[in-house]
Amino acid sequence: MKTLITNIGELTTNAPTPEHAEGGGDLRGTLHDAAVLIDGDRIAWVGPAADAPDADETVDAEGRALIPGFVDSHSHLVFGGDRAAEFEARMQGQKYAAGGIRSTVAATRAATDEELRIRLRGFLDEMLAQGTTTVEIKSGYGLDVATEERLVRLAAEVTPEVTFLGAHVVPAEYADRGDDYVELVTGEMLDACAPHAKWIDV
Numbered sequence: 597m598k599t600l601i602t603n604i605g606e607l608t609t610n611a612p613t614p615e616h617a618e619g620g621g622d623l624r625g626t627l628h629d630a631a632v633l634i635d636g637d638r639i640a641w642v643g644p645a646a647d648a649p650d651a652d653e654t655v656d657a658e659g660r661a662l663i664p665g666f667v668d669s670h671s672h673l674v675f676g677g678d679r680a681a682e683f684e685a686r687m688q689g690q691k692y693a694a695g696g697i698r699s700t701v702a703a704t705r706a707a708t709d710e711e712l713r714i715r716l717r718g719f720l721d722e723m724l725a726q727g728t729t730t731v732e733i734k735s736g737y738g739l740d741v742a743t744e745e746r747l748v749r750l751a752a753e754v755t756p757e758v759t760f761l762g763a764h765v766v767p768a769e770y771a772d773r774g775d776d777y778v779e780l781v782t783g784e785m786l787d788a789c790a791p792h793a794k795w796i797d798v
Contacts (some may be wrong), residue, residue, distance in 0.1 A: 598640070600651035602631040605659040609642060632662065665729025672761075673719045674712050674747045675737040677703025697737070697765050704737040704747070712750055720754060732757040734797055736764030741785045748792040760786065760793035 607630035631648035633641035641649055682696035704712070716733075723731060733751040735758075738744035744762050751758045762781040770777035786796070 597636065597653065598649075598651040599634045599653045599655060600631055600648055601634070601655045601657055601662065602645050602648055603659060604630040604632065604645070604657045604662045606630075606661040607632065607642065608661070608663045610664050630662070663727075666727045667730040668723065668728050669732050671723075671731055671733055672736055673731070673733050674716050674735065674750050675700050675704045676707035676712065676715075698768060700737050701739050701743075701767060705740070705743050709746060709750060712746070713753070716750060716754065730757075731755055732759055732795070734759040734761040735789070735793070736761035736797075738762075739764065739767040741780070741788050744785055745788040745792070748789045752792040756794060758793045759795040759797045760789040761797040762786065762789065763798050 605628065607627040608625075609627075627642075627644065629645050631641075631643065631645040632639060633649055633651055677700050679696045679700065682699070720731070733755055735744050735747035735751065738747050739762065744760065748758050748760055762785045763778065766774050766777050770780075
């Protein structure tokens with residue numbers, strides 16, 4: 597199905613040169629009185645409204661601005677608890693020593709899948725409302741095999757851009773055995789998370 601968005605007051609694109617404009621002319625800068633043709637899930641044409649091609653459906657933007665969606669390439673959205681106490685402590689000048697991450701790990705391990713899923717969807721809804729249309733989600737608040745697997749599995753329910761971050765910090769139970777934790781992350785934990793994660797962060 598082809599949908600034409602027309603009567604766009606200002607249209608901003610990301611194309612740096614005219615060669616990137618398929619059928620729409622020079623896309624650099626901002627276009628006024630513009631139109632965008634969407635064919636299925638792809639932007640098929642961009643240009644002046646007067647030159648717009650035919651479509652199955654037309655949406656009137658009523659003079660509003662249209663910009664590309666924001667891309668968040670680093671987010672941790674599957675976790676339990678909050679970091680309010682850490683924020684308050686840092687505002688009072690206390691030094692950061694990864695305590696916030698560790699408190700979030702404890703809350704995440706204690707949370708149910710459904711609790712994590714509800715929070716994840718809430719965060720995504722808020723991000724979309726603020727203009728973020730593409731998101732990569734990292735794990736990193738489980739730090740044990742079972743919880744890290746849960747985090748990437750839940751994230752994979754909402755995006756294909758899932759990153760396994762088992763080495764976020766060394767968890768408390770491995771405080772004096774960092775090498776053992778690295779072995780766990782690169783072995784059993786990676787094996788458990790790989791079916792759900794597209795990327796690995798270290």
